[in-house]
Amino acid sequence: MTSASSNTSKNSPKAAIAGGELRPAVIVGGNRTPFVRSHGKYATASNKDLLTATLDGLVARFGLQGEQIGEVAAGAVIKHSKDFNLTREAVLGTALDPRTPAHEVQIACATGMEAIGGLANKIRLGQLDSAIGGGVDSISDAPLVFSDAARAVLMELNRAKSTKAKLTALSKFRPGHLAPQAPGTGEPRTGMSMGDHQARTTLKWEITREAQDQLALDSHKNLAAAYDRGFFDDLITPFRGVSRDNNLRPDSTLEKLGSLKPAFGKDLGEKATMTAGNSTPLTDGASVVLLGSEEWASERGLPVLAEFVDFETGAVDFVDGDEGLLMAPAYALPRLLERQGMSLQDFDYYEIHEAFAGTVLSTLKAWEDEEFCRTRLGLDAPLGSIDRAKLNVNGSSLAAGHPFAATGGRIVASLAKMLHEKGTGSLGLISVCAAGGQGIVAILRGR
Amino acid sequence: MTPLITTYRSAVTQTVRDAVTRRRRPRQLPGHAVVVHGHRISQNQVEDYAQLFGAVDPQDLPSVLVHVAAFPAAMELMAEPDFPLPLMGMVHLENRVQHHLPVPAETDLEIMATATDLAAHPSGTTVDLVVTVHRSADEGSETQLLWEGTSTYLAKGVRLQDAERPPKAAHPDFTPPEVTAQWRLSGSTGREYAAVSGDYNPIHLHPLTAKALGMKGMIAHGMYLAGRMLAGREPVGAGHSWSISFATPVVLPGTVQVSYAHPDAQRTEVTGWNGRSSKPHFTGVLEIPVR
Numbered sequence A: 001m002t003s004a005s006s007n008t009s010k011n012s013p014k015a016a017i018a019g020g021e022l023r024p025a026v027i028v029g030g031n032r033t034p035f036v037r038s039h040g041k042y043a044t045a046s047n048k049d050l051l052t053a054t055l056d057g058l059v060a061r062f063g064l065q066g067e068q069i070g071e072v073a074a075g076a077v078i079k080h081s082k083d084f085n086l087t088r089e090a091v092l093g094t095a096l097d098p099r100t101p102a103h104e105v106q107i108a109c110a111t112g113m114e115a116i117g118g119l120a121n122k123i124r125l126g127q128l129d130s131a132i133g134g135g136v137d138s139i140s141d142a143p144l145v146f147s148d149a150a151r152a153v154l155m156e157l158n159r160a161k162s163t164k165a166k167l168t169a170l171s172k173f174r175p176g177h178l179a180p181q182a183p184g185t186g187e188p189r190t191g192m193s194m195g196d197h198q199a200r201t202t203l204k205w206e207i208t209r210e211a212q213d214q215l216a217l218d219s220h221k222n223l224a225a226a227y228d229r230g231f232f233d234d235l236i237t238p239f240r241g242v243s244r245d246n247n248l249r250p251d252s253t254l255e256k257l258g259s260l261k262p263a264f265g266k267d268l269g270e271k272a273t274m275t276a277g278n279s280t281p282l283t284d285g286a287s288v289v290l291l292g293s294e295e296w297a298s299e300r301g302l303p304v305l306a307e308f309v310d311f312e313t314g315a316v317d318f319v320d321g322d323e324g325l326l327m328a329p330a331y332a333l334p335r336l337l338e339r340q341g342m343s344l345q346d347f348d349y350y351e352i353h354e355a356f357a358g359t360v361l362s363t364l365k366a367w368e369d370e371e372f373c374r375t376r377l378g379l380d381a382p383l384g385s386i387d388r389a390k391l392n393v394n395g396s397s398l399a400a401g402h403p404f405a406a407t408g409g410r411i412v413a414s415l416a417k418m419l420h421e422k423g424t425g426s427l428g429l430i431s432v433c434a435a436g437g438q439g440i441v442a443i444l445r446g447r
Numbered sequence B: 001m002t003p004l005i006t007t008y009r010s011a012v013t014q015t016v017r018d019a020v021t022r023r024r025r026p027r028q029l030p031g032h033a034v035v036v037h038g039h040r041i042s043q044n045q046v047e048d049y050a051q052l053f054g055a056v057d058p059q060d061l062p063s064v065l066v067h068v069a070a071f072p073a074a075m076e077l078m079a080e081p082d083f084p085l086p087l088m089g090m091v092h093l094e095n096r097v098q099h100h101l102p103v104p105a106e107t108d109l110e111i112m113a114t115a116t117d118l119a120a121h122p123s124g125t126t127v128d129l130v131v132t133v134h135r136s137a138d139e140g141s142e143t144q145l146l147w148e149g150t151s152t153y154l155a156k157g158v159r160l161q162d163a164e165r166p167p168k169a170a171h172p173d174f175t176p177p178e179v180t181a182q183w184r185l186s187g188s189t190g191r192e193y194a195a196v197s198g199d200y201n202p203i204h205l206h207p208l209t210a211k212a213l214g215m216k217g218m219i220a221h222g223m224y225l226a227g228r229m230l231a232g233r234e235p236v237g238a239g240h241s242w243s244i245s246f247a248t249p250v251v252l253p254g255t256v257q258v259s260y261a262h263p264d265a266q267r268t269e270v271t272g273w274n275g276r277s278s279k280p281h282f283t284g285v286l287e288i289p290v291r
Helices: A047-062 A086-092 A111-125 A148-159 A163-171 A194-204 A209-228 A254-258 A266-271 A294-299 A328-340 A357-368 A370-376 A404-422 B004-021 B043-053 B063-070 B072-079 B189-197 B207-212 B222-230
Strands: A026-032 A071-075 A102-104 A130-137 A262-264 A283-292 A306-315 A349-352 A427-434 A438-446 B034-039 B091-099 B109-121 B124-135 B144-156 B181-185 B240-246 B254-264 B267-273 B280-287
Touching: A026 A047, A026 A294, A026 A404, A047 A086, A047 A130, A047 A283, A071 A086, A071 A111, A086 A102, A111 A130, A111 A283, A111 A306, A111 A404, A111 A427, A111 A438, A130 A404, A148 A163, A148 B043, A194 A262, A194 A266, A194 A357, A209 A254, A209 A357, A262 A266, A283 A294, A283 A404, A306 A328, A306 A404, A328 A357, A328 A370, A328 A427, A328 A438, A349 A357, A349 A404, A357 A370, A357 A427, A404 A427, A404 A438, B034 B072, B043 B063, B043 B189, B043 B222, B063 B072, B063 B091, B063 B109, B063 B124, B063 B144, B063 B222, B072 B109, B072 B124, B091 B222, B189 B222, B222 B240, B222 B267, B222 B280
Parallel strands: A071 A102, A071 A130, A349 A427
Antiparallel strands: A026 A283, A026 A306, A130 A283, A306 A438, A427 A438, B034 B109, B091 B144, B091 B240, B109 B124, B124 B144, B181 B254, B240 B280, B254 B267, B267 B280
């Protein structure tokens, strides 16, 4: 018998999990499909198709054919029960070594962030040398389910052993049971759509229609400009004949955005400000990010764009309106900043996921608000404002679209590249809100 | 004993007969109570209720399920020949419940219904039906009060003998509070709750039968709204009290705008209203003592 330590090479330092030093987790690069408005070009692509193709694009980009990756973690918010092992099944369909383990993650729209952050932590602890994290979502491939009443009959039929019992079960079936229930975007505990929830928050923070439309316009202009200068050339692989996010409207104007009727909070009457233009559409797509230790990347001659520094998850009590559904990142941020000894103004880039323009603007206003920061965040002084020229500089979800679980991977890969271009030591902040009153904030440092 | 559902059915038929002939100048309420010994709330009823409102602990049943199980005793009282108000067309105004201790399923319960407080109302006469639920005595233990509920009903157009008609209270302006939830109620809500509660009043079942009885359309059961209001919010181990009062009916199918507010640690105030007309459907209060 040899001791367990004989498994560790004599040259490599002890892993942090075994008492050694923490090491950085670095971002090598990423890949995503173009994001496409639901029920369009990807209508017949399943979550597994999208994720497999996106992983294969990453494999091709970084020459990982036949490579055994430490772990792959990804998830989907809306998925079929048959996809119980979605990520592992996708990995088995790629050119990666089939001995690459995979697991699934789900925390609504922050799924990609959680997948990537969790993997980064494992790398830092020395449990993994390499990892791929990301997410996928397809509203076009959403499962339709039977109503509870119909399901009760079918389950009874399934349990019935005798013909008589089977007939008894079948006799309870009614034509109305055939009507399937489509998944909704409503919060289960309130019955309100996410947009109707945000409409309350937007109103509470007195975010104007004009400010929201301006943010949406900036998102489209920034994304279009990023495409024009080839920023996405090494971040996106075309899929099903699509090479650009098809929600992008480069020629949008404030006049056009201003002409749209409110889509959410309609009961607020004249105070309703949220339209289809300043809210994200339902979108299909997938994204993945390649992470590793510095040694793993340098051994393979792979680039190192940025370091995944830290992340923090938050949740708020939204059910009876104590706080807005999408305000959790506002609460998570001060904990992250304090832990890292940073201030809100320390960052070169801010990536705040544009679930709705109102979400971004409410969050920024909350961080500027003395009373909110004191009473809600327990801070002596407000976190303050940010330089808006550093916000979502290459566009965000309003223009690109938001396939729920794929948004984290889109942001991490893009921000890592931006920070790499900016230079070593540059800092980026990510904020992603999620259904269920949750959210994740994260810090990346450029290499 | 007679199953309560049978009592309920006979009460309804009795009512149909009596509605025509009953005295219209009521003077006094029956002095006695209707008592049901050894009633059990069945596991089936628990499961049916859970289908509609979510998971239920069979050892600690929701207040509205206890009401559903016990209220037929009050129906029986109201259907008695000497009950002074016609049952048909009675309007449910309000419910107040004190849920002292957990009510378990499949356990013998003593149910008692009495009628009190016959009172003049601007639109007719109101009566309170008080229902209590005790755990039956067994060896070594006495009966124990678990639950008591008071339901206020209005018999429209019926005038109390020798009573002045009170002036109509001015309708206070209703300003909807901040919405925190929306209930989208389908056209089958009334039929689904009828199947659970045994309350097959035609005003809840189909638009045509409801219109035939003078309603704008088929409407949700008041106690369905109470069940929704309380779903997932009653404390483990009971000890709470709640009330609901009804303003305008919820026409099905329809969406109810709902607000849950917490003015203090033990009090939840609930308001339901129509988002289009801004008319209130109900207001409710749930009090959970801080332990």
